[in-house]
Amino acid sequence: MLLESLRREVLYANQEIARRGLAPHTFGNSSGIDRLGIDGSGTQPLVVIKPSGVDYASMTPADLVVTDLAGNIVEGSLRPSSDLDTHTLLYREFPAIGGIVHTHSEFATAWAQACRPIPCLGTTHADYFHGPVPVTEPLTAEEVAEAYVRNTGSVIVRRFRRDQLDPVAIPGVLVAGHAPFAWGRSPAEAVEHADLLEFIARLAWRSILLHAPENGIPNYVSEHHYQRKHGPRATYGQPKDPSDLP
Amino acid sequence: MLLESLRREVLYANQEIARRGLAPHTFGNSSGIDRLGIDGSGTQPLVVIKPSGVDYASMTPADLVVTDLAGNIVEGSLRPSSDLDTHTLLYREFPAIGGIVHTHSEFATAWAQACRPIPCLGTTHADYFHGPVPVTEPLTAEEVAEAYVRNTGSVIVRRFRRDQLDPVAIPGVLVAGHAPFAWGRSPAEAVEHADLLEFIARLAWRSILLHAPENGIPNYVSEHHYQRKHGPRATYGQPKDPSDLP
Amino acid sequence: MLLESLRREVLYANQEIARRGLAPHTFGNSSGIDRLGIDGSGTQPLVVIKPSGVDYASMTPADLVVTDLAGNIVEGSLRPSSDLDTHTLLYREFPAIGGIVHTHSEFATAWAQACRPIPCLGTTHADYFHGPVPVTEPLTAEEVAEAYVRNTGSVIVRRFRRDQLDPVAIPGVLVAGHAPFAWGRSPAEAVEHADLLEFIARLAWRSILLHAPENGIPNYVSEHHYQRKHGPRATYGQPKDPSDLP
Amino acid sequence: MLLESLRREVLYANQEIARRGLAPHTFGNSSGIDRLGIDGSGTQPLVVIKPSGVDYASMTPADLVVTDLAGNIVEGSLRPSSDLDTHTLLYREFPAIGGIVHTHSEFATAWAQACRPIPCLGTTHADYFHGPVPVTEPLTAEEVAEAYVRNTGSVIVRRFRRDQLDPVAIPGVLVAGHAPFAWGRSPAEAVEHADLLEFIARLAWRSILLHAPENGIPNYVSEHHYQRKHGPRATYGQPKDPSDLP
Structure with a gap:
């Protein structure tokens, strides 16, 4: 079986979607990518994604589906998530990400x-x-008719390009009239970001109902906070071993 | 004991109402129908419904009540749910449905x-x-005085007829000033729809408080989504064995 | 030990306050009354009430306090709930009630x-x-200074008298700027009503935020519903043995 | 190991943050102070604070960090909470407090x-x-650049000084655009106050959405309530042994 370790990571992320209450029923899905591929050359990256409409509780690593970046099945007997083409397009366009999680979490979906x-x-x-x-534009009727799922990825990418947003610094998006997608360097980080996005959405929802100022906190505060967690001189958490992966 | 299998299904749907938190106390109720009846001829369909005001925890299949479509008790020593006449009227008017669930779930009831x-x-x-x-019209004073419970069914049916709505494509309704009813091909599907209706109601409630556009998403998007789950070329979930029941 | 059975009922109601999440910390309290008293003559009714500021988890029937209707301690070594004088006044003024529960439940308190x-x-x-x-008037500065707790009872009674409300048909009230009180024929019924009041408050809160019509449902509907549960020809639940206590 | 008892208290307060749902992930932090210090002279008070970004579940008393009031580490191999300088400043300026808890609890953070x-x-x-x-002013750009964490403490102290607020009578604050801090005589009381602050914030949020009068309840009522719990003639709870610590 190909990519056993990545399969376990993607399965874990999927189960976390349920455990954290981020999607009822089988709405959510997760995937991960091995950018080097089987031969380690990087010429054929491989995606591991959950199958469509299968219960989280009974899913095993073997149920996951392996595809290439064009969405062709490389290994797996079940049909992949119906959102596969959104995932593969995001992997093609956002080379720094290693995992994607899609939920219908309550407050992010409300936004x-x-x-x-x-x-x-x-x-x-x-x-x-x-x-x-950010929130995307709605898909046009033509985009829906042509390739709905792939074009869900297209409107996300278009939104990031329009304002030159960095998908590493903004690890998630709201698809208008649909729900959030989040990502990270790994499937585990993607589900963590999906969870934080929901928490942020909930706090913002409650704040806006109290008429919070919509322009938000001053830029010098948000910049400071982001840099103290992610900047080159981060002061949060315990010091990392310099040999850690980035 | 008649209809043991259907009794178990209806009991399961009732317990799911409690397990999913769709109705506090003994507010909710569920039923199922065997359209062929005991002799398989279809001349006397039989309804299995929960008894009135009995705790979910202690209910057994034998406590359920069997009636005909006019609401006459065929088997059972307990009084049937006080909403029986709503259920039987819906079974008479909506021939494609096989199970009904009534809840007082929080957000659907708010709508x-x-x-x-x-x-x-x-x-x-x-x-x-x-x-x-859809939401019904309120019952008139005459309808309340004449037959409150049966006429709760009448306002539902009238609402569907007014706009030629299809109860298979719209598996639930809000009764004005009261609460939701949901249905499906079986009691299990009915409770699943009752749960989804609550989730949809919760998402919409949160969205409307953020001033979501009330006309909703474009029709070409909603049509696409509905067809991808329910249309003849559904792409969601795993392929069904063609011998599966519809 | 006096009134062992009533002590257990009041303790149960207190524990239910916590189990149903109706009051955090030790905010809530409950009591019950034996209107006939020890000698069965009715000349000295006795009230059993929880002690003040004691954890629910460790409370035993022996911790409860027995008082007369003037609030004098008849049995018990702990200080009674600081709300005792509200309870005794309600028992004096509402002769049909047998149990009282005070909570700070979230939505009823918001109203x-x-x-x-x-x-x-x-x-x-x-x-x-x-x-x-109903909601009371606020206490005046004089009422607070004179006897805050007893006058909390007074504003409740005054509110019921003003509109000739029946405390049996309306088994609870909101004290303005404070929280709800609920009651019933027994401590167990009082806590049930406190819980239903919270559920009703939650539904109404969500409905009002959707701009529900504030005058509510037509009177002919509410009358029908109330009578079908409580009127002489109630059709809800299983038939009662005529020898049951009212 | 220094201050074993205080370490256990601070660890307990930290775990309570998680158990009571006051902060997701590792957002919250708690600390306690021994104002007499090791030699009992009061010349070098010692602060015990949680380490930065460590999971609550696996934390042991030995993981906590001991510092002096200037924030110098006295004992501990892990990096202290990144909010340390806020804690030490509050301990220096509010001499009556013995424990501090910082959360990102949902409703207090919304306010x-x-x-x-x-x-x-x-x-x-x-x-x-x-x-x-009270809510603080936002930090200025200069304050953020100079010493963000310490100046978070400064805006809190400035807010209390501006209106001569008493940190014993008002055991918490909202930092604008950030989240709440609460304190008490001990770490356990601090986390209790953090929890009550969240409950109060939730009740107020629900009330304001019902258009509660923003000036609040009359002063003679709030004064009466505060004094009955905290004044010299408190009537709430059981009488304290006069030899109890204040």
């Missing part, structure tokens, strides 16, 4: 359904997202 | 109490309900 | 803090409260 | 993000906070 970006109203947000959580 | 339909604000909704979740 | 009655917006409400849940 | 004080809308609030829960 997505309201077609509103989540403003940065506090330091909890600033610690993880470098600026507002 | 019902506000006498507002739930607009289709996102793909979570579009995956399960083909258009807004 | 109390907003100084608004809870309108009857649906049948869930109508099944248990015969009309809106 | 902080909305930059609004929590008005005293009811007796639940009045029992614990003597007046509204």
Whole structure:
């Protein structure tokens, strides 16, 4: 069986979606990518993704599906998640990411359904997202008819390009009228970001109902917070062994 | 004992109402129908319904009540749910349904109490309900005086007829000033729809408080989502064995 | 030890306050009354009430305090709940009630803090409260200075007298700027009503945020619902043995 | 190992942050102070604080860090909480407090993000906070650049000085655009106050959405409630042994 370790990571991320209450039923999905591929050359990166409509509780690593970046199945007998083409497009366009998680988590989805970006109203947000959580444009009728799932990826990428947003500094997005996608360097980090995005969305929702200022906290505060967690001179957490992976 | 299998299904749906937190106390109720009846001829369909005001925890299949479509008790020593006449009327008028679940779930009831339909604000909704979740007219004083419970069914049916709604594509409704009813091909599917209706109601409630556009997502998106789950070329979940029941 | 059975009932009601999440910390309290008293003559009714500021988890029947209707301690070594004088006044003025529960449950307290009655917006409400849940006037500065706790009872009684409300048909109230009190024929029924009041308050809160009509459902509907549960020809639940206590 | 007992108290407070759901992930932190220091002279008070970014579940007393009031590490191999300088400044400026807890609890953070004080809308609030829960001014760009964490303490102290607020009577604060800090005579009391602050914030949030009067309850009521719990003639709870610590 190919990519046993990555399969376990993706399965773990999927189970975390359920354990953290980020998606009821089988709405959520997760994937991971091995960018070097089997031969280590990087010429054929491989994606591991959950199968479509299978219960989390009974899923095993062998149920996951391996595809190439064009979405062709390389290994697996089950049908892959119906959102596969969104995942592969994001992996092609955002080369720094290693895992993707899609949820229908309650508050992030409410912002997505309201077609509103989540403003940065506090330091909890600033610690993880470098600026507002962006919301995409709706898909056009042509995009839906042509390739709905792939074009869900296209509107995400278009949104990031429009304002030159960095997917590493902004590890998630709201798809208008749909729900959030989050990502990270690994499937585990992606699900952590999906969870933080939901927490941020919940705090912002409660704050906005108290008429919080929509322009959010001053830029010098959010910048400080983001840099203290992610900048070159991060002061949060325990010092990392310099040989750690980035 | 008649209809042992259907009794177990209805009991399971009832217990799911409690397990999923869809109704406190003994507010909810569920039923199922055997359209062929004991002799398999279809001349006397039989309904299995929960008894009135009995605790979920201690209920056994033998406590359930069997009635005909006119509500006459065929088997059972306990009084049937006080909502029986709503159930039997819906079975008479909606021949495609096999199970009904009535809850007082929190968010769906809030929409019902506000006498507002739930607009289709996102793909979570579009995956399960083909258009807004409709709300009935209130019962008139005459309808209440004449036959309150049966006429609760009448206002539901009238609402579906008014706009030629299809109860298979829209598997639930809000009764104004009261609470939701949901249904499906079986009691298990009915409780699943009751749970999804609550989730949709919760998402929409949170979205509307963020001033989501009330006309909802474009029709070409909701149509696409509904068809990908329910249309003849569904791409969601694993392929069904063609010999599966519809 | 006096009144062992009533002590257990009051302790049970207290523990239910915690188990149902109706009051954090030691905010809530409950009591029950034996109207006939020890000698069965009715000349000295006895009240059993929880002690003040004691953890629910470690409380035993022996910790409860027995007082007369003037609040004099008849048995018990601990100080009674600081709300004792509200309880005894309600027992004196509402002769039909046998148990009282005071909580700081979240949504009922929100309505109390907003100084608004809870309108009857649906049948869930109508099944248990015969009309809106009333809210008291605030205590005056003189009433606070003179006897704060007793006068908390006075504003409740005054509110019921003003509109000739029946405490049996309306088994609870919101004290403005404070929190709810609920009651019933027994401590167990009082805590059940406290729980239903919270559920009704939550439904109404969510409905009002959707701009539900504040005048509520038509009177002919609420009347029908109340009567079907509580009227002489109640059709809800299983038939009672005519020898049951009322 | 220094201060074993205080280490256990601080660890307990930290675990309570998680158990009571007051902060997801590793957002929260707690500390305690031994004002007499090791030699009992009071010349070198010692602070015990949680380490930065360590999971609550695996933390042991030995992981905690001991510092002096200037923030110099006296014992411990892990890096202290990144909020250390806020804690030490509060200990220097508020000599009556013995423990501090910082959370990102949901509703208190919503008020902080909305930059609004929590008005005293009811007796639940009045029992614990003597007046509204204050909110700080935002830090200036200069304060952020100079010493962000220490100046978070400075804006808190400045807010209390501006209106001559008493940190014993008002055991918590909202830092604008950030989150709450709470304190008490001990780490255990600090976490209790953090929890009550969240409960008060939740009640107030729900009340304000019902358009509660923002000026809150009359002063003569809040004064009465505060004094009955904290004044010299407190009537709440069981009588204290006069030899109890204050």
